[in-house]
Amino acid sequence: MRKVAESTVRRLSLYLRFLEEFEGQGIATVSSGALASRGSTTSAQVRKDLSFFGSFGKRGLGYPVPELAGRLREILGLKQRYQVGMIGAGKIGGALVQYRGFRQRGFDIVAIFDSDPAKIGRQWNGLTILDIDTLEAEFARRPIDMAVLVTPADAAQPVTDRLVQLGVKAVLNFAPVQLVVPDDVVVKTVNLALELETLSYALANR
Amino acid sequence: MRKVAESTVRRLSLYLRFLEEFEGQGIATVSSGALASRGSTTSAQVRKDLSFFGSFGKRGLGYPVPELAGRLREILGLKQRYQVGMIGAGKIGGALVQYRGFRQRGFDIVAIFDSDPAKIGRQWNGLTILDIDTLEAEFARRPIDMAVLVTPADAAQPVTDRLVQLGVKAVLNFAPVQLVVPDDVVVKTVNLALELETLSYALANR
Numbered sequence: 001m002r003k004v005a006e007s008t009v010r011r012l013s014l015y016l017r018f019l020e021e022f023e024g025q026g027i028a029t030v031s032s033g034a035l036a037s038r039g040s041t042t043s044a045q046v047r048k049d050l051s052f053f054g055s056f057g058k059r060g061l062g063y064p065v066p067e068l069a070g071r072l073r074e075i076l077g078l079k080q081r082y083q084v085g086m087i088g089a090g091k092i093g094g095a096l097v098q099y100r101g102f103r104q105r106g107f108d109i110v111a112i113f114d115s116d117p118a119k120i121g122r123q124w125n126g127l128t129i130l131d132i133d134t135l136e137a138e139f140a141r142r143p144i145d146m147a148v149l150v151t152p153a154d155a156a157q158p159v160t161d162r163l164v165q166l167g168v169k170a171v172l173n174f175a176p177v178q179l180v181v182p183d184d185v186v187v188k189t190v191n192l193a194l195e196l197e198t199l200s201y202a203l204a205n206r
Numbered sequence: 207m208r209k210v211a212e213s214t215v216r217r218l219s220l221y222l223r224f225l226e227e228f229e230g231q232g233i234a235t236v237s238s239g240a241l242a243s244r245g246s247t248t249s250a251q252v253r254k255d256l257s258f259f260g261s262f263g264k265r266g267l268g269y270p271v272p273e274l275a276g277r278l279r280e281i282l283g284l285k286q287r288y289q290v291g292m293i294g295a296g297k298i299g300g301a302l303v304q305y306r307g308f309r310q311r312g313f314d315i316v317a318i319f320d321s322d323p324a325k326i327g328r329q330w331n332g333l334t335i336l337d338i339d340t341l342e343a344e345f346a347r348r349p350i351d352m353a354v355l356v357t358p359a360d361a362a363q364p365v366t367d368r369l370v371q372l373g374v375k376a377v378l379n380f381a382p383v384q385l386v387v388p389d390d391v392v393v394k395t396v397n398l399a400l401e402l403e404t405l406s407y408a409l410a411n412r
Contacts, residue, residue: 004411006404013403017382040384076403077410095301101382101399106406146405169412170405176223176307178246186408188401193307195394196290197219197282198212199352199376200312202392204283205210206375
């Protein structure tokens, strides 16, 4: 079960969303074709993606919805909840802290840090914005599994080094920099301008 | 020049960022190795990515920074500015409208629409939030090249159908749905919870 492409993991996440919708509608089994059409892919791809993680469903009967959903939650590491620390209390941080999608999927933002004295001490969604200087003390007090980084570009690497030192193994990075981390730490960088550039590329090269 | 993988386009965007940094520092030429180390890839990959779009640089001398940057801007469709309409004036929309990365790369948010009477008429970053019912009238008045969709899930497809009808060819979608569009329209969906799931997957399968 090594080295699954990120594109596969993303499709598994999408399949899980559809399965949960089907679950909500009381649908007991689903075909690879139904999953494929919802995920903009092919039934062959669905079968291939799922077979990689073991045997699901019976030929001609489709996949059992609750079982497959449960197995995907397990594969995606979603059977537990994660304590998430947010570094940076700017505009994007403010939107993310109120984003219900995180909590719904098991990601609880439990602490917010900033270096700006004008922001430290303010309340956001029931959390007090903490001084970034207290990062180490706060980590000693409560476990944090993941960090969401929404700092300016120049602050991103130094704070990442501190997070790595504190044992954080996963960082969702919104700062426009390529972070350098040890091999056992995963970083996912979201660059919103870059997403628009994939669109301008498509428009320019149609 | 058909069918370049999205991963290639993303790397080109990253190379352009580094080239612009080098340009700012007055560096005239850059090796594939230097571009590779900044983009977390290999020099062979850099050479392959760039050779796909023609011949750049001289063996042993590296790539000429301003020329390559200019060519990448052209390839990525960044030689022009884009008029962007934002649909939805919620928390994420509020962060995006103030996000400087968009304007820096040539994407100008020129109109914001919402259906909530409490939001319509408010000022955001110098723009008045418009009634979504006036979408067609507004498009008749001014051209809009791209849409950023930050609506609730159930509003996303109906408003996309209207945008497609109005001739929009590119949509950056933050709503947690797979949009159905004609073949000549490009959609890029950003699902922030899904980004965290690639991290939880990595933590669960290390």
